[in-house]
Amino acid sequence: MPEPAHHADVVIVGAGVSGLSAAQELTRAGVTTVVLEAAPHVGGRMSTEKVDGFRLDRIGQLLSTSYPELRHVSGLDAFVLRPFAPGLLVHSDGRHHRAAESLGRPATGSTKGALGAARALASAPRLARPGRTAPRTPPGTPPGHAPRSPRPPARGAPLGSALDQARLGAALARLAATPVRRLLARPELPAGRALAARGLPQRTVEGFLRPLLSALLCDPGLTTSSRCADLALHAFARGRLCLPEGGADALPELLAAALPPGTVRTGVRVTAVAADRVTTAEHGELTCRGVLLATDARAAAELLPGLRVPAFHPVTVVHHAVPEPPLAEPALLLDADRRGPVAHTAVVSHVDPTRAPAGRVLVSSTVLGPPPDDLDRTVRAHLAALYGTPTDRWELLAAHHTREAVPAMPPPHDLRRPVRLLSGLYVCGDHRDTSTVQGALHSGRRAAHAALTDLGVAPALKKSPLPTAA
Secondary structure, X not given: OOOOOOOOOEEEEOOOHHHHHHHHHHHHOOOOEEEEEOOOOOOOOOOEEEEOOEEEEOOOOOEEOOOOHHHHOOOOOOOOEEEOOOOEEXXXXXXXXXXXXXXXXXXXXXXXXXXXXXXXXXXXXXXOOOOOOOOOOOOOOOOOOOOOOOOOOOOOOOOOOHHHHHHHHHHHHHHHHOOHHHHOOOOOOEHHHHHHOOOOOHHHHHHHHHHHHHHHHOOOOOOOEHHHHHHHHHHHHHOOEEEEOOOOOHHXXXXXXXXXXXXXXXXXXXXXXXXXXXXXXOOOEEEOOEEEEOOOHHHHHHHOEOEOOOOEXXXXXXXXXXXXXOOOOOOOEEEOOOOOOEEEEEEHHHHOHHHOOOOOEXXXXXXXXXXXXXXXXXXXXXXXXXXXXXXXXXXEEEEEEEEEEEEOOOOOOOOOOOOEEEOOEEEOOOOOOOOXXXXXXXXXXXXXXXXXXXXXXXXXXXXXXXXXXX
C-alpha cells in the first residue's frame, strides 16, 4: 500500500458523479483520497433547486434502469429510481400514441421478447387527448391556450401501419439483445443518417425514433455518433426510463455521503495541478502521488491546456406548478411534430411524488437547443397543445438554462478516450466516454483503475442490487 507521506495519495478535482465514482473506487481499495470542489455543494451539473417544497432539476437528464454503472459503483445501496410508465407517449397530429410499452422486460432479449414487442406495438392504442387540441398554434393565440380547431389525426401516425410498428418492435428487441462490443464495431455515421439507412419507414423514424433519441441524447439535430445512439437505444430497450427519487442531486449526494468523513471538501477552488501536487486559491498546496481531474471539459482544459474542449448541446428545463394534473399517468410525453420548443415533458410529481409538496402538481418540460424569446409564454402555449388543456394558470417555478449542458458526440467519437495522461495525472468525465450519467460514472471508474495500476494497488470488487421504486 502507498505510504501516508503526503496529504493524500490521490487528489480529485471536481465532485460531480464522475469524480465521486472515482473516489469510491480509490477509497475502497485503501487509497487515501481527497476530493476538492469549487462549488458549495457536490454534484456539478446534477443539481436540484429547492423552491417552496418543490425539487427542480437543473438539467434533468433521463436515466435508465439498465445502466450497468448504477450497480457497479459503490455507495448507491440507498439510491432509488422512479421509473416512468412503461413505454412512451408520443404526441402527433393532435393525439397521444402509446409506443414501446412492452420493452424493458426480462424477455426482451429473446425471440419471444422480440415477437411480444412487435405484437404489442402493432396493437398499441392511439390515445385521444382530453380537451380541444391541434398541433399548430396560430399567431395571436392567447398565452397558455390550446388552439380551438382540432385536426383529425393521420391514420397510424406516428409509428406507421401495424406492420411498420411490428418492424420497429422487432428492431428494438434485436438491438436490446446485441452485445455492446458488436454495437461499437458498427460503421459510424451521424445518428440521423444512420436511422435513414436502416430500412425503417420514414414516418417511424420521424414519428418515434427521432424524438426518442433527441430526448436521450439532448441532440435535436441527431448529429451524434450512430454508435452512441445505438448505445442509448440499447439501454432504452433493455430497461425503463427513470428519474432519481428526490431529484438529480440524490445520486452525487449519496456517493459523497458514502465516502469517509472529510474526503470531500467543498468551496475549494483549484488554480493549478501537477502529477504530485494541487494548488488552491485560498487553501494552499496539497501534495499527493496522483491527481485526477474530474471537472467539466472546459474547466479541465483551463487547468491542463491542450485538453480538447468539445462542442456542447444547450438544455433548458422549465418547471411549472399546475392546478390539476394534465395527464393521469407517470408517462414521458414526446413531441413528434416539432412545432414548438418543448422536446419532452412529464407530470414529474406522478413519476416521483417526493419532488412536490403534498397535494401539489409539478410539470417539468425540456427545451433542446437555444431557448426561444419569451420563454414561459412560448413554452406554455406549446404545452397547451401537447396536453390538450389550458395552461394560463400554470405558475412558473423556475427555468434553468445551461448553455454547456451535454458534451456533443459527433462522429468519429472515441467512446473510451484515454483517462491516463501520464503516471500520476488522470482525467475523467462524461466528455471522456458518453455524454450520459452512465458514461460519467464509467469514466470515473476507469480513471480510478488507471491510478490504482500506477500505484500498484488492486481494485476492490463489489456487486449489489439497485432498488427501483414500483
